[in-house]
Amino acid sequence: MSQMVSMAELAELMSSDVRILDVRWSLGQPDRRADYLEGHIPGAVYVDLESELSRPGRPDEGRHPLPSTEQVQDAARSWGINDGDVVVAYDDAGGLPAARAWWLLRQGGVDVRVLDGGWAAWLAAGGDVETGSAEYTRGSVTLQDVAGRSLTIDEAAQFPASGVLLDVRTPERYRGEVEPMDPIAGHIPGAVNLPTTTHLAEDGTLRDLDELRRNFAAVGVLDGTPVAAYCGSGITAAHTALVLAEAGIDAKLFHGSWSQWSNTPGRPIATGE
Missing domain, CATH: 3.40.250.10 (Rhodanese-like domain)
Structure with missing residues (x-):
């Protein structure tokens, strides 16, 4: 199964039930919530890479230490994800930040993919833009160990x-x-x-x-x-x-x-x- 979705495939998924994650992030501007509020793919929820896909740590743990399974699971539930849901992540940086969400959720057992071309592809195709914040009833997804394929x-x-x-x-x-x-x-x-x-x-x-x-x-x-x-x-x-x-x-x-x-x-x- 492909790990990517095209614009057409995402549109088809949106006609049923899909959770979309906006993982826009950069080193120079890690908090992109303001950009999300100004415009995002309809139904997308904002994901804070620094606090939800990473955790604070000592310098000898690296700048973005691997979060615990419990931390990622709690975040995923706050995004409204339930067991069996299809999840699509996107960003505006070639899929690099979105891949962090893909990796952690995939290790946790979620059916997760990345939008090929991301936000730019959505805009170029004339996709609808939603402003403000999308919120969902808290989900109940249960994740497997997200550290399963991580090297010490x-x-x-x-x-x-x-x-x-x-x-x-x-x-x-x-x-x-x-x-x-x-x-x-x-x-x-x-x-x-x-x-x-x-x-x-x-x-x-x-x-x-x-x-x-x-x-x-x-x-x-x-x-x-x-x-x-x-x-x-x-x-x-x-x-x-x-x-x-x-x-x-x-x-x-x-x-x-x-x-x-x-x-x-x-x-x-x-x-x-």
Whole structure:
């Protein structure tokens, strides 16, 4: 089953019962509730990535520590989700923030997908825009363990010995030439670089599946290859996991990512290609 929905598919789902999550977020503007209130896909509820899809933590846990199953379940119920519901997440950043919701809910056992092209695709297609806040009766969904396929920092360190560990940040951050967010520049030894933005067309939709598979194959990711992904703080890595799933490849995530690695004393640092 595809992890993405097109505009037409979302319109069809909206004719029945679907929960739509607005997960607009960015590093420079993490709280996007004002944008949501100004306009969103009809029926969508706003999701606060910082407080509902992450939790506060120490620096050595990373900038967006993995929330507990109970925390995500409570949030999902507040969005009106019940067992068996279909959920669609979207954003205005190529699906990167929405993928965080996709990952957590998918691990929890929810039928969740991401709108291909997101908010821009909705507007370009002339979709209706709703203002204000959508609210639902509290749901009763029960989630499975959302941490089921998440790597610890020690597991991430060992992963390149048996599989492909993807660093999905920009090449200059991978090489250690710049580091705008974390205390040390570089990458985890043994990781290979494949920026998650490589998978997106100019309009923010996913590239052709054959092209995606060729890009993964170029860095050693083939059917049956153990693969895991990390990024700066565990957000954009979920997007690579989404793309891998769309290509039929199951992945794990190192949620602590570079922010945890670089804030943990004694961890080796690699630079360059």
